[in-house]
Amino acid sequence: MMIHPNFDPVAVHLGPLAIRWYALSYIVGFALFIWLGRRRIKQGNTLFTNELLDDLLTWGVVGVILGGRIGYVLFYKFAEYAANPLSAFKIWEGGMSFHGGFLGAVLAAFLFSKKHRLGFVKTLDFIAPLVATGLASGRIGNFINGELWGRITDPSHFWAMGFPQASHADQYLVQINPQYAQWFTQYGMLPRHPSQLYQFALEGLCLFAIVWIFSKKPRPTGQVASLFLAGYGLFRFVAEFARQPDEHLGLLTLGMSMGQWLSLPMLVLGVMSFVYCGKRNRVI
Known part of the structure; x- marks a missing residue:
């Protein structure tokens, strides 16, 4: 069994300033968005310019951050934040939701399209191939942090990895499962799927390759964005079978x-x- 580093x-x-890996993963994701966006503009077949792309990123950053935080509050810890609403503003304590960030990004794209009088669906088609690399970067940030x-899994599997950061959850599980107690005694932690890396590969690399290649040729308006939507839904659904459910939610219906x-x-x-x-x- 491997052990998380x-x-x-x-x-x-930098003195009193601390730059975290997770913050860097966001910066890398936004940088890749700009780089890939400029490549798409050079390829032609789009109304976007470099100036529009820069403005779109500004809208997108705000949408992703606000949407991600609001989504986390609503989807994952609504009761806790409802009891103490001010704690929802403590973003330094962590807590972001992709699905909330996705909705925030879509709303930002809608407002951006209205501002520049661009077709909303065409804007989504332009954005869709640029997003997955940011998701990949975020999952690497999750892995470095040892979170999610x-x-x-069985410790004999080559992918099994112990996470020191999961010690609290491990100690709870060993109390209810004798097999887990044996593994914990042997390794000092429980063997788990490194699900962050699975999501990096599926939602990040695979989704990027599929949507990017598909978007290289003119497609009916809306199909590129639809492919991203379906692809992410599928890959995230599959990866969740290996990811530990949130402790306060567990498995639902x-x-x-x-x-x-x-x-x-x-x-x-x-x-x-x-x-x-x-x-x-309709062709783009």
Whole structure:
């Protein structure tokens, strides 16, 4: 069984200023967004310019951060934050939701499109191939932090990894499962799936490759965005089988996690939208 390196979550210390790896993962994601966006503009077949792209990033940053935080409050810890609303503003304590960030980004794209009098769906089609690399960067940030670890697996599996950061959760599990107690005695921690790396590969690299290649040719309006929506929903749904559910939520109806319930509508809506846009036969 491998052991997580337990990295220092702070990447750089500059006197009293501490720059964390997770913050750097956001910066890398936004930088890749600009770099890939400029490549798309050079390829032609778009109304976007470098100036529009820069403005879009500004709107997107605000949408992702606000949406991610609000989504986390509403989807994952609503009761806790409802009891203490001011704690919702303590973003330095962590807590972001992709699904909330996604909705925030979509709203930002809508407002951006209205401002510049661009087609909203065409804006989404332009954005969709640029997003997955940012998701990949974020999952690497999760792995470095040793957070959002996976479910228990057999220590003989080559992918099994112990997370020192999960010690509290491990100690709870060993009290209810004799097999876990044996593993904990042997290794000092429980073997888990490194689910952050699974999500890096699926929601990040694979999704990027699929959507980027698909978008290289003119497609019916809306199909590129629909493919991203369905692809993310599918990959996140699958990856959640290896990811440890949030401790305060556990598994919900039908034994599915909150992440799966939030991803399922994305998958269904993405597939339906892809088919519908194809039938309309409008080319970007």
